[in-house]
Amino acid sequence: xxxxxxxxxxxxxxxxxxxxxxxxxxxxxxxxxxxxxxxxxxxxxxxxxxxxxxxxxxxxxxxxxxxxxxxxxxxxxxxxxxxxxxxxxxxxxxxxxxxxxxxxxxxxxxxxxxxxxxxxxxxxxxxxxxxxxxxxxxxxxxxxxxxxxxxxxxxxxxxxxxxxxxxxxxxxxxxxxxxxxxxxxxxxxxxxxxxxxxxxxxxxxxxxxxxxxxxxxxxxxxxxxxxxxxxxxxxxxxxxxxxxxxxxxxxxxxx
Amino acid sequence: xxxxxxxxxxxxxxxxxxxxxxxxxxxxxxxxxxxxxxxxxxxxxxxxxxxxxxxxxxxxxxxxxxxxxxxxxxxxxxxxxxxxxxxxxxxxxxxxxxxxxxxxxxxxxxxxxxxxxxxxxxxxxxxxxxxxxxxxxxxxxxxxxxxxxxxxxxxxxxxxxxxxxxxxxxxxxxxxxxxxxxxxxxxxxxxxxxxxxxxxxxxxxxxxxxxxxxxxxxxxxxxxxxxxxxxxxxxxxxxxxxxxxxxxxxxxxxxxxxxxxxxxxxxxxxxxxxxxxxxxxxxxxxxxxxxxxxxxxxxxxxxxxxxxxxxxxxxxxxxxxxxxxxxxxxx
Numbered sequence: 001x002x003x004x005x006x007x008x009x010x011x012x013x014x015x016x017x018x019x020x021x022x023x024x025x026x027x028x029x030x031x032x033x034x035x036x037x038x039x040x041x042x043x044x045x046x047x048x049x050x051x052x053x054x055x056x057x058x059x060x061x062x063x064x065x066x067x068x069x070x071x072x073x074x075x076x077x078x079x080x081x082x083x084x085x086x087x088x089x090x091x092x093x094x095x096x097x098x099x100x101x102x103x104x105x106x107x108x109x110x111x112x113x114x115x116x117x118x119x120x121x122x123x124x125x126x127x128x129x130x131x132x133x134x135x136x137x138x139x140x141x142x143x144x145x146x147x148x149x150x151x152x153x154x155x156x157x158x159x160x161x162x163x164x165x166x167x168x169x170x171x172x173x174x175x176x177x178x179x180x181x182x183x184x185x186x187x188x189x190x191x192x193x194x195x196x197x198x199x200x201x202x203x204x205x206x207x208x209x210x211x212x213x214x215x216x217x218x219x220x221x222x223x224x225x226x227x228x229x230x231x232x233x234x235x236x237x238x239x240x241x242x243x244x245x246x247x248x249x250x251x252x253x254x255x
Numbered sequence: 256x257x258x259x260x261x262x263x264x265x266x267x268x269x270x271x272x273x274x275x276x277x278x279x280x281x282x283x284x285x286x287x288x289x290x291x292x293x294x295x296x297x298x299x300x301x302x303x304x305x306x307x308x309x310x311x312x313x314x315x316x317x318x319x320x321x322x323x324x325x326x327x328x329x330x331x332x333x334x335x336x337x338x339x340x341x342x343x344x345x346x347x348x349x350x351x352x353x354x355x356x357x358x359x360x361x362x363x364x365x366x367x368x369x370x371x372x373x374x375x376x377x378x379x380x381x382x383x384x385x386x387x388x389x390x391x392x393x394x395x396x397x398x399x400x401x402x403x404x405x406x407x408x409x410x411x412x413x414x415x416x417x418x419x420x421x422x423x424x425x426x427x428x429x430x431x432x433x434x435x436x437x438x439x440x441x442x443x444x445x446x447x448x449x450x451x452x453x454x455x456x457x458x459x460x461x462x463x464x465x466x467x468x469x470x471x472x473x474x475x476x477x478x479x480x481x482x483x484x485x486x487x488x489x490x491x492x493x494x495x496x497x498x499x500x501x502x503x504x505x506x507x508x509x510x511x512x513x514x515x516x517x518x519x520x521x522x523x524x525x526x527x528x529x530x531x532x533x534x535x536x537x538x539x540x541x542x543x544x545x546x547x548x549x550x551x552x553x554x555x556x557x558x559x560x561x562x563x564x565x566x567x568x569x570x571x572x573x574x575x576x577x578x579x580x581x582x583x584x585x586x
Contacts (some may be wrong), residue, residue, distance in 0.1 A: 105436055110432045112431045114433055117433060
């Protein structure tokens with residue numbers, strides 16, 4: 001048995017903007033197969049940290065390891081291909097693509113997804129396409145969105161767009177999913193739905209790191225939680241243990 | 256309608272269709288606001304010209320100064336024109352498309368267009384400056400009589416073959432998973448990047464493909480006109496093509512073709528006919544043409560941004576039994 005590395009290790013990660021230290025030396029480990037929460041007041045640097053981990057923003061300094069593999073210098077698309085997939089705080093569906101197409105776009109290893117493949121014609125890539133359409137449809141069915149497959153994603157509700165983003169990410173067979181406030185702007189009934197799906201994904205072994213503001217959701221979902229304030233990590237543990245720490249409650253409330 | 260008139264109309268229609276299919280790949284499908292599009296057409300035209308003309312030391316051509324003059328037989332000048340458009344796309348793409356945000360890309364490309372025109376206009380030894388190149392040989396002029404009755408049909412046939420080829424290539428790209436990735440990048444580049452798509456690679460490839468096709472359109476045009484000068488490829492020409500794509504319908508090849516027929520061809524024809532009506536001062540109608548193009552862009556973006564023929568919704572066979580409405584069946 002090879003030694004089990006943590007899914008994700010961030011070591012002393014900094015991200016500076018013109019003199020502002022949005023992320024100021026964060027080190028953390030995300031264990032595999034769990035849902036890990038990242039909480040903190042507005043402006044704590046949570047989203048910036050997520051963006052740095054996903055490669056959307058380069059780190060000013062520090063190191064990021066994905067299963068012991070150094071990905072600090074890899075661009076965002078390369079990290080996604082290696083199984084580190086993020087969603088966004090704001091809805092980021094491909095509005096003028098159908099729901100099904102939103103999922104198909106994300107599928108890796110499609111022979112038709114290159115200029116050469118495209119020019120070779122449908123015969124060359126039809127088999128791959130058929131495979132990923134089947135895969136995407138089973139995801140849609142699982143998330144209760146089959147009936148919407150041919151609608152433009154831009155016409156979906158806030159909650160449905162969240163689901164599309166999560167399904168789209170799953171098409172990449174991620175090793176770790178980074179969710180940036182997946183419940184924000186979502187109808188309470190859909191929040192329950194998303195919560196349920198995330199729990200199912202965890203039992204299937206997916207590792208999730210999520211930023212979330214609603215502490216009761218974090219409490220229900222996350223196995224462990226990291227707390228950030230002013231760009232620094234100020235605590236970690238289970239939600240129950242964090243609630244007992246005076247300074248963390250203060251930081252969160254005072255912000 | 257005489258043959259000359261019909262030939263003129265058909266060749267221009269063919270060239271505009273080819274150009275618009277290329278601009279559709281870049282702007283309509285991929286969202287690259289290529290305000291320097293006409294430069295690639297010009298590159299193709301100049302390349303085809305210097306590849307087919309004799310050296311400027313030739314007594315018949317000594318009134319011009321240009322480099323090259325390789326007297327290559329058809330179809331090499333057309334192929335060379337396409338290659339030139341593609342090659343030019345590499346440096347321009349690398350400068351404009353790598354780091355800049357898309358609105359700044361548009362500005363950078365517009366400025367590129369103006370600079371390129373100024374440079375060619377003023378650097379005479381390179382491509383004969385403002386006077387441009389003249390007496391560019393016509394395709395197959397050594398093999399067939401270009402004054403003969405059948406030559407116009409030959410030219411039209413060659414142009415039509417190119418239209419068919421470009422249409423074929425564009426259709427394969429637009430209807431493939433690759434085209435889907437391009438459309439996803441157009442919709443949300445950040446999200447596409449986060450899903451494993453390399454936006455710079457996607458943009459560069461389609462920029463080069465578009466450059467090749469644009470270059471071909473220029474080569475065809477110069478083979479027909481026999482002249483090419485900086486005054487024929489100033490940046491407003493690109494705006495006409497954008498107007499055509501917005502009117503016709505972005506993101507689909509039929510829309511692009513419709514746009515070519517409605518705006519550059521249709522508008523030219525209407526103004527040509529209007530001139531015969533002797534309305535007002537002689538320059539009134541051509542000047543109004545620009546007003547009409549501006550109004551076309553504004554009116555369509557305001558009232559029908561998807562154009563006359565909108566990008567079709569792609570419906571896949573074998574889905575759940577729901578009412579589908581109109582849409583293209585993708586598989």
